[in-house]
Amino acid sequence: MDNILEVNNLTYSYNNNKTIFNNLQFSIKKETINLLLGSNSSGKTTLIRLLSGILPTNENVSIDEIKLNKQNIRKYMLSIGVVFFDDPNKFLFDNVLDELAFPLENLNYKKDIIINRIYEVRNILDLQNCLNKKISNLTYYEQVKVLIGTSIIHKPKIIFLDNPFSKLNDLEIKKVFKFLDKIKKDTTVFITSSNLDQILLFDDVIVIDNGNVLIHDNPKNVLQHDNELSKAGFIIPPMIDLSLKLSFYGIIDEVITDVNEMVNKLWK
């Protein structure tokens, strides 16, 4: 099995009213970092709620062949990690150690195992300077790292990160991707966003529009659909837009997001 997550004919509507997903169908490969791209209010957060068992699904979702249903719920929950970054109550405690330990304490892990695991996560995410701090004394970037830490602490097979990047700058996002690259061997990563700014950093991209998958491909191929993306309401980031248009005229042959690189390429 190359796929870790399978979604089959998933349908969901709010209060039998507005249909959000209509026979949604896709699968996610193991050991990849995936972007779920959807415009504002397209149901990204709702999808994460469905995939993490918060909203009811009808046995249409499985992770590593474990179907999400009543019997499997515990096994299923152990194989996922989830963070909603826009949730004002995303932290349960006021300090980092308690926050990281909680998922494992909740699963009745022994204390020495918990400590070991926290050290492992500390090393993966470069949390050396954060462990003994209060959450309120962390920068937002550090908070993001801690939250990712809580999602991977129990070694899940996949993590769902809902809108993690909206308040990070480019440099911080690149650093987060370095960590995710280390994680992805064991834990597949599934991230939602409404913009394409970091699209080239991902392995695979799913674009949803009107409750269905519009495009599912690698970033470079997704960008070839720039007209469809614009029609679906996405903004093509300026440098990517320029690259695509310049390659249309045969002036360059790749997507360049760095201004220096672009200038050096164009005016040799």
Place this chain on the structure above:
Amino acid sequence: MEIKFNDVNYKTKLTDINITLNNSKINGVYNYNSFLKVLLNPKLIEKGNITIDGKVYNKYDPKVIAVIDKDMPFYTSKVIDEILFYSKIRGYKNNNIKEDINNLLEKFNLDSNILKRIGHSLSETEKYYIKLIANLIYKPKIIIFKDIMSGMDYKNKKIIKKLMEELKEQGVLIILTSSNSNILYELTDEVVIFNKGKVLINGSTNDIYSNIEILLNNNIDVPYFSLLTYKANNEKGAHLFYRKDVRDVIKDVYKSVS
């Protein structure tokens, strides 16, 4: 409507600030933390003062200045209550409030069923619009949009852009605070750039982002296309104009390299 900073000092964070913002322009502010802080709490000012339409401003009044902040929590559970809550605590009364709400919902492409929904079931963008409606409904004279655009898609960005123009026409003083120069370049008419407690430069947005040397020397974020033009002209001897729209940039680049 005019906000004037007269030799405003606040700790080391603002030193002798003299700026004027008025409602004939959409005003952008970069590195805005201390600026916003004294505007929302003028008692912090140690020397100098702020005047609004010539009158000394020494107490924050949310009836006059509204801040639209994406990160503000919902105070009540139901959407309609949240909207009415703001008007209530601001002491605003209006018999046509329901009609005003519906007009605003329409403007933002929201279904009126949203009023019956629970706040936490809304998407982030819907929440943002509800906060916006809650503030617009009591007609503040000054509106500060705090870092609006992160995460907004094309359609919604256009709606906000149009809204700002309409409010400007109605005489509302608009301030957009942002740490993203691309957004300031696109949406504002004038911009104030703070650096190390002083105004580094202020004036027409187009002028400022086509003379970026001073910004680069002070490590200030500059729009992508301004940087591209600057580097091409200065390092490669190209002759590009400073452009906002990618279609204009591509024409210039095409002429220059082919």
